[in-house]
Amino acid sequence: MTPGQNRRILLVDDMPAIHEDFRKILVPPTACGALGAVEAALFGDEPPAAASAFELDSAYQGQEALARVEASLAAGLPYALAFVDMRMPPGWDGVQTIERLWQSDPRLQVVICTAYADTSWDEVLATLDVRDRLLILKKPFDAIEVRQLANMLTAKWQMTQDAAVQLTRLEDAVLERTREITSSNEALQAEVAERKHLQGQLVQSEKLASIGQLAAGVAHEINNPIGYIFSNFGTLEDYLGKLFEMLAAYEAAEGGVSPPDVAARLRTLRDEIELAFLKEDIPVLMRESRQGIVRVRQIVQDLKDFSRVDSSQDFQLADLHQGIDSTLNVVANEVKYKADLVKEYGVIPDVECLPSQINQVVMNLVVNAAQAMGDERGRIVIRTGVAADNTDVWMEVADTGSGIPPDTLKRIFEPFFTTKPVGKGTGLGLSLSYGIVQKHHGRIDVDSVLGQGTTFRVTLPVHRPATNA
Ligand SMILES: Nc1ncnc2c1ncn2[C@@H]1O[C@H](COP(=O)(O)OP(=O)(O)OP(=O)(O)O)[C@@H](O)[C@H]1O
Ligand SMILES: [Mg+2]
Incomplete structure (x- = not known):
């Protein structure tokens, strides 16, 4: 027993x-x-x-x-x-x-x-x-019958009981094992998701890096011809001015010096070529072309900034709030009819950065936010703060605009990607901002809900990392 x-x-x-x-x-x-x-x-x-x-x-x-x-x-x-x-x-x-x-x-x-x-x-x-x-x-x-029944049946009770206990233990063990497997499965799934996410980020940053190289190449190629077109243009304007002066002199002298038939021919020619119109139109064309060239030069410069080929400027400690405020003054006209601007500044230290470039990032984000507004007046909130460990600062531009559909969201940092009508957007604002933030060893994150609005968050290290040459 x-x-x-x-x-x-x-x-x-x-x-x-x-x-x-x-x-x-x-x-x-x-x-x-x-x-x-x-x-x-x-x-x-x-x-x-x-x-x-x-x-x-x-x-x-x-x-x-x-x-x-x-x-x-x-x-x-x-x-x-x-x-x-x-x-x-x-x-x-x-x-x-x-x-x-x-x-x-x-x-x-x-x-x-x-x-x-x-x-x-x-x-x-x-x-x-x-x-x-x-x-x-x-x-x-008889006695032995009773005794044996008692022996057998109590033993049977005990065996049934032991088997039930074993079964419960087994079930517990199976449950425990199932729990372990479930939790390790969950951990595995979380890791897979995290890896997918990282891979996605990697693909995205590799894509942007290769686009950046392409952009740098294109920028370099365009830069030289644009340079001499621009400088020739100045000279050309100068020459044209002189030619116009000369022409005016000829016109003034025309009546006195030329025989009547020559004067008549000149008059006919002047009418044919519409000299009066040309004199009016040429300066207009020159002005427009100059604006065009200035714009192309700006685009090339933006491309260079995006691809970080030009990092000659000096990093300096700057007050981000000051930069944001002055940028907001510059873009006030873009914003004031479309949205209310709200500032929710935190207490942040000065940041080692290229202030004019950071201002450019702020400008792009705020202009985009204003342009995302529909017919109704919206709200743009600009927030700042420090990250928990005080080594980073962040600034957010949050709008109540259209939001960005997922398909578009994947592409917004690509150069020349725009959903805006021709003439309204070049599609360089965000790619440029991305390049600038990369140069600062920071990051840009986007959170967007279609129909509700978008928040861009720029995170920058307070101090420029030592690895940055
Ligand atoms: N706050 C925002 N809300 C909704 N969509 C946005 C927002 N910011 C950017 N986008 C989308 O991202 C695209 C790319 O923006 P980006 O600033 O690079 O170019 P753009 O504004 O179109 O042109 P550019 O800035 O050169 O004038 C925009 O065309 C728009 O579709
Ligand atoms: Mg833009």
């Missing part, structure tokens, strides 16, 4: 004499009584040890038995087995009693004891509907 095995038995019988008999059989006064000797003879050499005795409780009616079973359960000391008599007037009979006992404790093994041959066992079994915990013992029975 296993130590700690449940040997508790309940005898339910209305006849006190039966209780006496059972007690003699199951709880022998000494370990080596007469019964012990019989048992030793029948089942083995060893006489039963004192420890093999059962704990026997008595109930004389079904109701009393139920009370005992419930009390035993409440005390955490359930019975393993009950011997239940079939007829116990005036209370419940054996079948009723067993039904009630099983309602309280379905694990209870039961032996139903009867002296009556007229019992319909089929009916009994059908009523109880549980055949694997019920044995039938017909009176008169």
Whole structure:
């Protein structure tokens, strides 16, 4: 017998004499009584040890038995087995009693004891509907029968119990393992997502870097011709001015010096070529062309800034708020009819930067924000603050404009990407800003909700990292 095995038995019988008999059989006064000797003879050499005795409780009616079973359960000391008599007037009979006992404790093994041959066992079994915990013992029975039933059924109770415990442990272990797998799966998924995100960022920054190289090449190629076109243009304007002076002089002298037929030819020619119109139109064309060249020069400069080819300026400690304020003055006209400007400045240290370039970033962001407004007047909030560890500062430009659709969002930093009508946007504002922020070892993040608005956040290190040459 296993130590700690449940040997508790309940005898339910209305006849006190039966209780006496059972007690003699199951709880022998000494370990080596007469019964012990019989048992030793029948089942083995060893006489039963004192420890093999059962704990026997008595109930004389079904109701009393139920009370005992419930009390035993409440005390955490359930019975393993009950011997239940079939007829116990005036209370419940054996079948009723067993039904009630099983309602309280379905694990209870039961032996139903009867002296009556007229019992319909089929009916009994059908009523109880549980055949694997019920044995039938017909009176008169002998001691060894009772003892062996008790031995077997208490052992069966214990095995069932142990198996249930094992099963629970197994289920717990499976649950625990499932939890572990689920959580490591979640961690894995988070890592995959993070990697995808990083990869996306890498692809994006590589793309921008290669576009930057292309832009640098184009900028370089265009820069030279634009340079001499621009300078030739100045000279050309100068020459034209002189030619006009000369022409005016000729015109003034014309009447006096030339013979009438020559003067008439000149008049005809002047009319044919519409000299008066030319004199008016040429300066206009020159002015427009000059503006065009200035614009092209600006675009080339922007491209150079984007591709960071020109980093000749000096970094200096600057007050970002001052820069933002002066930039806002410059763009006030763009903004004032479209949105209210709100400043929510935090306390930030001076930042080592190229102030004019940072101003340009602010300008691009604010102009974009204003241009994103629809017919309704919106709001642009400019916020600043320090990052938690005080090594970075950030500034945000948040608008209540159109928002950016996901497909567009992927492309906004590309040079010449614009969704604005021809003439309204070149598509260089953000690519330029991106280049400038990169040069400062900072970053630009965008958060946009379609139909609600967009927030651009620029984060800059307070001090220029030492690696920056
Ligand atoms: N705050 C914003 N709200 C909605 N869309 C924006 C916003 N900022 C940028 N965009 C989108 O990103 C595109 C690129 O912006 P970017 O500033 O580079 O060029 P642009 O404004 O079109 O032209 P440019 O700045 O050269 O005049 C814009 O055309 C617009 O579609
Ligand atoms: Mg722009």
